[in-house]
Amino acid sequence: EAGVAQSPRYKIIEKRQSVAFWCNPISGHATLYWYQQILGQGPKLLIQFQNNGVVDDSQLPKDRFSAERLKGVDSTLKIQPAKLEDSAVYLCASSPTARGGGEKLFFGSGTQLSVL
Amino acid sequence: QKEVEQNSGPLSVPEGAIASLNCTYSDRGSQSFFWYRQYSGKSPELIMFIYSNGDKEDGRFTAQLNKASQYVSLLIRDSQPSDSATYLCAVNGGSNYKLTFGKGTLLTVNP
Numbered sequence: 086e087a088g089v090a091q092s093p094r095y096k097i098i099e100k101r102q103s104v105a106f107w108c109n110p111i112s113g114h115a116t117l118y119w120y121q122q123i124l125g126q127g128p129k130l131l132i133q134f135q136n137n138g139v140v141d142d143s144q145l146p147k148d149r150f151s152a153e154r155l156k157g158v159d160s161t162l163k164i165q166p167a168k169l170e171d172s173a174v175y176l177c178a179s180s181p182t183a184r185g186g187g188e189k190l191f192f193g194s195g196t197q198l199s200v201l
Numbered sequence: 202q203k204e205v206e207q208n209s210g211p212l213s214v215p216e217g218a219i220a221s222l223n224c225t226y227s228d229r230g231s232q233s234f235f236w237y238r239q240y241s242g243k244s245p246e247l248i249m250f251i252y253s254n255g256d257k258e259d260g261r262f263t264a265q266l267n268k269a270s271q272y273v274s275l276l277i278r279d280s281q282p283s284d285s286a287t288y289l290c291a292v293n294g295g296s297n298y299k300l301t302f303g304k305g306t307l308l309t310v311n312p
Contacts, residue, residue, distance in 0.1 A: 118300075120302075125209075125304070126304055126305075127205075127289050127291075127302035127303050127304045127305050128245065128289070128302045130299055130300065130301075133299065141299050176244060176245075189247050189250070190245075190247065190300065191247075192244035192245050192246070193244060194243075194244055195244050
């Protein structure tokens with residue numbers, strides 16, 4: 086079974102530039118998550134989708150971050166404009182339950198973003 | 202603000218010893234509890250989950266839950282150098298189903 090696919094693996098940009106990350110979840114997984122993990126911290130949930138609807142985006146900085154999930158499958162996370170404090174690993178995860186949040190999460194390999 | 206607290210460590214144990222990792226959580230309505238292992242430079246992977254008070258064993262791993270004390274722990278028996286990683290406690294439930302992670306405890310198993 087293919088895992089959660091993410092790209093790119095690494096990205097280096099200058100502050101105020103824009104960047105986009107892509108995620109393809111495990112086939113059939115209804116719930117998709119984007120997490121931000123700053124070095125030395127645990128993952129912080131940015132946004133949770135169930136199929137193509139948003140379940141929770143309370144910690145998403147909406148003035149600069151946006152996310153969408155196309156047709157309930159692939160998802161993109163965008164940052165515009167980027168700030169220095171956005172340097173982190175962006176993890177995409179999916180889970181097989183439509184309820185979401187309480188079941189097993191399968192993580193992708195992440196995108197390491199460096200903002201200079 | 203729902204919080205999950207872990208001792209950041211590092212926790213260092215000799216090979217073959219028992220490693221004990223602890224976690225407390227603030228939301229008394231939390232329903233389910235997870236332990237993820239994260240190797241350096243890698244993504245988290247689920248190793249244990251527990252829903253009910255008491256112990257749950259899986260091989261060398263035992264998860265313990267005490268909802269009254271809002272405390273969950275992970276015991277690793279016969280620790281191996283390959284167990285060296287950061288262990289993340291995650292809690293879900295209450296008024297929503299958002300999974301909240303602690304900062305993680307770095308475990309080092311010395312040969």
